[in-house]
Amino acid sequence: MxxxxxxxxxxxxxxxxxxxxxxxxxxxxxxxxxxxxxxxxxxxxxxxxxxxxxxxxxxxxxxxxxxxxxxxxxxxxxxxxxxxxxxxxxxxxxxxxxxxxxxKKKRKTKAETARKNGLEPLAKIIMSQKANDIESIAFKYVKGDLSSVEDALEGARHIIAEWINERTDIRNSLRNELERHAQITTKVIKSKSADEKAQKFRDYFDWSESLSRIPSHRLLAILRAESEGFIRVKIEVDAVRVLERIDNRIIQSQNACADQIELAISDAYKRLLFPSLSNEALQKAKEKADESAITVFAKNLKQLLLGSPIGEKRVLAIDPGFRSGCKVVCLDAQGALKHNENIYPHAPKNDSIGAIKKISSLVEAYKIEAIAIGNGTASRETEALIRKIQFKNDIQVFVVSEAGASIYSASKIARDEFPNYDVTVRGSVSIGRRLQDPLAELVKIDAKSIGVGQYQHDVDQTKLQKQLDVVVENCVNAVGVNINTASIPLLSSVSGIGPKLAENIFNYRNENGAFTSRNDIKKVPRLGGKAYEQAAGFLRIRDAKNPLDNSSVHPETYKIVEKMAKDEGVSLQDLIGNKTILQKIDLKKYYTETVGLPTLQDIIKELEKPGLDIRETAKVFTFNQNIKTITDLHEGQLLPGIVNNITNFGCFVDVGIKESGLIHVSNLSDSFVKDVNEHVHLHQQIIVKVLEVDVARKRIQLKLHK
Incomplete structure (x- = not known):
């Protein structure tokens, strides 16, 4: 099944x-x-x-x-x-x-009360549609709590309404109507219309659209506006047409019974069927919107996690600021903190000369190879300052996204890593490490806080978390992890490991020194055969005696590779990286019951370039230095920018100012755009054309310039 x-x-x-x-x-x-x-x-x-x-x-x-x-x-x-x-x-x-x-056991209902009053036989008589003088029959049921014929008939109708509500064919007919013709309509709550927070939802103060066609981002925006109390939302269909269809299914006579059934149908529709099934339709639309939004977030997160690393280089990282100064840290090639202090190049202190001298001396003292500047407050001013400095060596300068850095700096992970430093130092370290290896640093932050989603706080949080966990796991394992330098959060995302075993690996490494072979991994407490099988191929050990330990070749296939080397008359070391030998190997010779062509092709590909990082190397990017604020923009300008978020309706681009501009899906290409990700990817460096600037609403419309 x-x-x-x-x-x-x-x-x-x-x-x-x-x-x-x-x-x-x-x-x-x-x-x-x-x-x-x-x-x-x-x-x-x-x-x-x-x-x-x-x-x-x-x-x-x-x-x-x-x-x-x-x-x-x-x-x-x-x-x-x-x-x-x-x-x-x-x-x-x-x-x-x-x-x-x-x-289903029901709470106290009108139908249940009617049954207790003995009205189910009367309801059955009415539904038979054979009685002509139904009032005379109903009179016999007037007793106890029932003081009139109308009371008896009303109670019988409540029972009939429940029967109608429980009919699968009628429920499915209304579901079909809602699926095909339902409209979602909104009206502003007048007392809230002037609220400043309500203004971002003003497009939905009076809105109507097909529920089946509404884009996910719009539905989520409308539902958020409703939850914040700015608008009322209704689902509407043609009630006359629906009632007529139900009538046709049930009523087969033209007597007094039919009149009672018609009233019961109307009651069933208004009180039971429509409220329940319109909510169900809205919930289905919400689930569909959630799925779409989660897919967008997952794609964005994957691109972000697989962002370009600069690699093992010594980095000076700056978390820029005005009044509180800029926090500067120096990191070694493995991301360890070597030095930290503040500089005050901007207002109110304006000590740019002192800041330049300090940065120059730190670069010299710690043999810095790259500088990472956070993209928050005072970022542009700090970047301009750094670019003025004449360094002795060629120093690359990068502007790095700070999204989620404050979440990390206040987290338990950060406190455990840097118990003797405050949040400003931790935040700066995170900025520097993001340049060295975005994946290794970003896995420490709750993915929802990284800020590359679309209404991520409005979607089903359980489904979102599950999907994002899968993305993180896939990205970490696609890249591979150096077991001797990886943090607990990074190790936790390795196939088969999880938080507890990651902690055990970390503690074992601290107590016993670096792992020298994949076999050593088996010595970690509670790391059994299944966990080793799942994890070994994704864990790397540099400078291991067996070079395969620093590759994605799984230990279970080491013997096959060793046999290849023996058959070719070379050592294992000489086989690795030797494309000439590798490309002429007859793979059919190495088939086994469980290993066939796909796995062998993967092995050869890995042996050609062992341990190759699938990610591109980070590239330096420079914004237009003349653009400082939104007022510097004007229609027709061509500007360099970086894609910093992707949604179903387009992508947002950082052009070097506080506000990101939007390239609407219609401005990504002259032809129809099915998927935004087919035209741009996160952190891609692009050229955009300014189409429109709305300074009052802080909105910038852009077009992708090809």
Whole structure:
């Protein structure tokens, strides 16, 4: 059942799904399966495996709910064989809940009160549509709490309304209507319209749009405006048409019973069906919007984590500021803090001469190779100051995103790393380390705080966190980790490791010194065979006796590589990096029961360039030095910029001022743009044309210049 369910939703081959599910059940991770079990999965990539995981979990949740419902129905003694088969064969949660709805224990309802007053027989008579003098029949039920014929008829209608609400065909008909024709409309709450915070939502003060077509960012913006109390949101359909369809399904007579049923239908629609199913439709639209926003965030995060590192170079990092000065730190090539102090080049102290002298002496004293400047307050002024300095050697100057640095500097991770320094020093260290290795530094920060999302605080937080964790894990394992220098957060994201084992590795390294081989990893307390299998290929050991320990070749295939070297008559050391030998090896000679062409091709590719970083090297970028504020911009200007956020409706670009400009999706290309990521990527250096500047609203419209 599970395999068929996953096939139905992914369209992947059944054989490949079976193998992947088996590996997942054996506690294998997505990075491990996609990298080292290609033969078993039919070469599925990490996205396809993640889809299998997703639908496996959905199926398991559905089955769990089925068991709970079947148990509840058995306890009520209402489970027939027919109902049981319907429940067992159901493939989605909505249908399952509809089947359970008539039997669900309800809070006190109007229908339940009517039943207690003995009106269910009257409701059945009305639904039979055979009685002509229904008022005379209803009179017989006037007793107790029922003081009139109308009371009796009203109670019977409440029961009929509940029956109508519980009919799957009617619910599905209304769902179809909502799916195809629902409009989402908004109205401003007049008392809040002048509120300054409400102004950013003013486009939605009077809005109407098809619910099925509304873009995710707009729906999330509208729902945020509603939650902040600035607007009211309604879902609307053509009620007359819906009621007519329900009438046609139920009413087959033209007598007094039909009149009562028509009233019951109207009541069922207004009180039960529409409120419930319009909320369901809005929730489905919200889930779709969440999924879209989470996908955007995940793509952005991946690009950010795989940003260009400068590598192991000595860095001077500056967290710029005005009144409080600029915090300066010097880091060695491994990111260790060697020195920190403040300079005050800007107002009110304006000690630019003293600052220049200090920076020059620090660069000389610590043999600095690159300078990283945070992109926050006073960034442009600090960059201009640094570029005035005549250094003896060629020093590269980079402006680095500070997003999330303040979150890191106040975190437990930062306090544990630098217990004797304050948040300003920690923040500056983070800026410098981001230049050295963005991935190693950014994994220390909660991904939601990095600021590359689209309404990330409005989406389902559990789903968001899950997706972002997958992205972090995939990125860390795609790059690989130096086990002898990696922090606990970085080690935690390695396949099969997790926080506890990462701490054990860190402590073992501190107590016993650097790991000298992958075999040493097995000595770490509580790191068993499964964890070693999952992690070993992603952990690197530089200068190891066995050069394969600093590659992505998994220890389980070392013997194959050793046999290749022996067959070619060269040492393992001479085989690695020797393209001439590697490209002429007949891979068919090395096939085994579990290792085939995909894995062998990966091995050869790795041996050609062992330990090659998949990321590009960081490049220096310079903004237009004449642009300091939004008032310096004018229509038609061509400016250099850096893409700093991507959304479904376009991308935002840093042109060197406080406000980022927007390249709307329609201005990315002259042709239709299906996916913004196909035209730009995060931190890409581009040239933009200024289309419009709205100084009052601090909005800048740009166009990608090709």
């Amino acid at each position: 599970m395999i068929k369910y996953i096939v139905q939703h992914t369209q992947l081959a059944e054989k490949n799904i079976k193998s992947t599910v088996q590996l997942l059940n054996e506690d294998c991770t997505i990075p491990f399966i996609s990298r080292y079990r290609k033969e078993a999965t039919g070469n599925l990539d990490e996205v396809q495996i993640a889809d299998i995981v997703k639908y496996k979990e959905l199926f398991e949740a559905l089955e769990k709910r089925k068991i709970a419902i079947l148990k509840a129905l058995e306890e009520q003694d209402v489970l027939t064989e027919d109902l049981k088969q319907k429940i067992v064969n159901t493939q989605d949660l909505i249908t399952l809940e509809d089947l359970y709805l008539p039997f």
